[in-house]
Amino acid sequence: MSNRHLARTLAxxxxxxxxxxxxPADRVDEMIRYIRDEFAPEFDDHEYVExxxxxxxxxxxxxxxRLNHFATDWPVDTMTVVDRNVLRLGVYELVYVxxxxxxVAINEAIEIAKxxxxxxxxxxxxxxxxxxxxxxxxxxxxxxxxxxxxxxxxAIPN
Numbered sequence: 001m002s003n004r005h006l007a008r009t010l011a012x013x014x015x016x017x018x019x020x021x022x023x024p025a026d027r028v029d030e031m032i033r034y035i036r037d038e039f040a041p042e043f044d045d046h047e048y049v050e051x052x053x054x055x056x057x058x059x060x061x062x063x064x065x066r067l068n069h070f071a072t073d074w075p076v077d078t079m080t081v082v083d084r085n086v087l088r089l090g091v092y093e094l095v096y097v098x099x100x101x102x103x104v105a106i107n108e109a110i111e112i113a114k115x116x117x118x119x120x121x122x123x124x125x126x127x128x129x130x131x132x133x134x135x136x137x138x139x140x141x142x143x144x145x146x147x148x149x150x151x152x153x154x155a156i157p158n
Contacts, residue, residue, distance in 0.1 A: 007045045008089060008108050010035050011052040012116065015085040018057065028057065056092045063091045070131045074124075082117045083124060090129045095136070101145040102133050 014035045018028060032050055036043065056063065064076045067087055076084055090109030093100045106129045113121040136142070 003043075003045050004048070005108060005111070006040060006043060007048040007052070008093075009112060009115075010040055010043070010046075010049045011056070012082075012085055012089050012112050013039065014049070014053045015056055015088060016081055016116075018053075019085055020081055023057075023060075025057070028053065052089065052092065055096060056088050059092060059096055060088065063088050063095075066091055066095070066132060067128065070135070071124075071128045080118065080121075083113065083121050086113045086117065086121070086125055087128055090125060091132060094129060094132060098143050099145055100143075101148075102136075102143060103146075106130065106133060 014028075014031050017031050017035065018024070021027070021031075032046075032053060036046055036049070067076050067079075067084075071079070071087075079087070086109050089112070090105055093105035093108070094102055097105070106126065109125050109129055110122045113125040117125075
């Protein structure tokens with residue numbers, strides 16, 4: 001498992017715990033430490049985990065609004081806790097983190113959904129993030145990281 005994939009997995013596990021416990025803002029540091037100590041005490045990219053968790057939490061209302069718009073049959077509050085937090089992580093990297101190519105953000109979210117979610121979680125995450133990505137391209141919001149790697153139309157996974 002690559003360092004960045006592990007970092008995303010740790011971030012998703014922290015977000016899961018944060019969401020499951022009612023989104024307590026005052027316990028985020030404790031949750032990050034617990035996940036780190038329990039699952040990856042020797043891991044060396046905890047700064048990425050912390051920045052990602054804090055970024056998702058900071059933008060949670062906007063991310064959830066976007067998810068409600070693009071997953072109209074599955075409002076955020078009806079999604080499983082795993083799917084909801086994998087999608088939050090994916091949207092955060094897709095929309096708010098310029099240095100991560102869209103294809104990477106989508107593919108990583110799909111892989112985490114497959115590992116932790118239900119039987120159809122990977123397809124669900126792919127569909128929602130793919131729709132958000134297409135909307136970004138339609139509105140001319142193309143990341144520099146996408147321009148450098150490949151044409152945006154090739155960035156959507158099958």
